[in-house]
Amino acid sequence: MSYWKAAQPGDPVVAIDTPALVLDLDAFERNLQRMADALRGRNVRLRAHAKSHKCPEIALRQVALGAVGICCQKVGEAAVFVEAGIGDILVTNQVMGDAKLRRLAPLARKARIGVLADHPQQVQALAAAAQAHAVTLDVYAEVNVGANRCGVAPGDEAVQLARQIAGSAGLRFAGLQCYHGPAQHLRSPQQRAAAIKEAIAAARMTRDAIEACGIAVERVTGAGTGTFLHERDSGVFNELQAGSYIFLDRDYGDNERGEGDVPFEHALFVRTTVMSRATPQRAIVDAGLKASSVDSGMPAVWQRPDLRYVKAADEHGVLATADAAAVSLGDVLMLVPGHCDPTVNLYDELVCVRGDSVEALWPVAARGALL
Numbered sequence: 001m002s003y004w005k006a007a008q009p010g011d012p013v014v015a016i017d018t019p020a021l022v023l024d025l026d027a028f029e030r031n032l033q034r035m036a037d038a039l040r041g042r043n044v045r046l047r048a049h050a051k052s053h054k055c056p057e058i059a060l061r062q063v064a065l066g067a068v069g070i071c072c073q074k075v076g077e078a079a080v081f082v083e084a085g086i087g088d089i090l091v092t093n094q095v096m097g098d099a100k101l102r103r104l105a106p107l108a109r110k111a112r113i114g115v116l117a118d119h120p121q122q123v124q125a126l127a128a129a130a131q132a133h134a135v136t137l138d139v140y141a142e143v144n145v146g147a148n149r150c151g152v153a154p155g156d157e158a159v160q161l162a163r164q165i166a167g168s169a170g171l172r173f174a175g176l177q178c179y180h181g182p183a184q185h186l187r188s189p190q191q192r193a194a195a196i197k198e199a200i201a202a203a204r205m206t207r208d209a210i211e212a213c214g215i216a217v218e219r220v221t222g223a224g225t226g227t228f229l230h231e232r233d234s235g236v237f238n239e240l241q242a243g244s245y246i247f248l249d250r251d252y253g254d255n256e257r258g259e260g261d262v263p264f265e266h267a268l269f270v271r272t273t274v275m276s277r278a279t280p281q282r283a284i285v286d287a288g289l290k291a292s293s294v295d296s297g298m299p300a301v302w303q304r305p306d307l308r309y310v311k312a313a314d315e316h317g318v319l320a321t322a323d324a325a326a327v328s329l330g331d332v333l334m335l336v337p338g339h340c341d342p343t344v345n346l347y348d349e350l351v352c353v354r355g356d357s358v359e360a361l362w363p364v365a366a367r368g369a370l371l
Helices: 025-039 056-064 075-083 098-107 120-132 156-166 189-212 228-232 340-344
Strands: 020-024 045-049 069-072 088-094 112-117 137-142 171-177 219-222 268-279 282-285 308-312 317-320 332-336 349-354 357-363
Touching (some): 020 025, 025 228, 045 056, 045 088, 056 069, 056 075, 056 357, 069 075, 075 088, 075 098, 088 137, 098 112, 098 120, 120 137, 120 156, 137 156, 156 171, 171 189, 189 228
Parallel strands (some): 020 349, 045 069, 069 088, 088 112, 112 137, 137 171, 171 219
Antiparallel strands (some): 020 268, 268 282, 268 332, 282 317, 308 317, 349 357
16 A cells, blocks of 8 residues: 555545546546446446456446446456445456355355356366355356467367256356457458457357257346447347446547547546656656556547657656657646556556546555455
């Protein structure tokens, strides 16, 4: 935990110390509402992905607006959200190791807990853990629909895995996980549509093959902020796992918007101060690698297209300023992080602002939940 807080509720925005992770509540709430509106009246539900925010306050607001529950990636994250009162959680990951399974299974006494499998050994381990703790776990067969990360092949491999899950004491076959991660960041709408068309075909074929064996496929879940409208309209997916829509990081903002795409707004920022101005060609800010993740590229300088964030060190960010308007020592700038998920994980709390004042501090309670 930080020794000092960047701000307190009631402080003016101009008094927020830097670097700080700032959430624009007005933009955030508009993003929440736009997602709810996009799903209203459709037989498709939202299971919002909490790995983007790791914040119980945000998860509770997503559920209040209609989300059935959340996704997370780690058992440690799931435990935080169970304790916060979230009653339906899917760990969109494979969970291996006795220690993790001993922590996962008891969570099912307090909430509905789901988890993924893509190998018979995982199913055996999950069944043993569920029986040892006298609980039932929802297990989804993860199908590789184009991401080429985890997941069994569509068709026969998925059928065999579904049979095993459905026949295992302590487990409930809950459906299929069909997430195409790389498609989320294909820049043109045509590229995204083509990739998801193939994913939908693989998911449909696999669902139909499993149901032909007499096993019901209650749920086909997946999708993300970049493609969720395609899955929504597919007639195959009936649950969406979008998460970054609440923040819209720079990487998602770089996607070319297609006709009918939902206009989510940038709501998450890193507030930073110019701390060095040694030459006319560069300015140094106090937000480096420990303040903003650069795995998806450098952050953008909000509302300053004349400034480019070109390099990050541990505690320093380098801005190219040769052709920029005046930038002075002590100037405060706002950065749009390249990737919201790992950036949020760097902070203890979100400084939530509305207009010119700080309204609240929301703990990033699942920060660092790596296990």
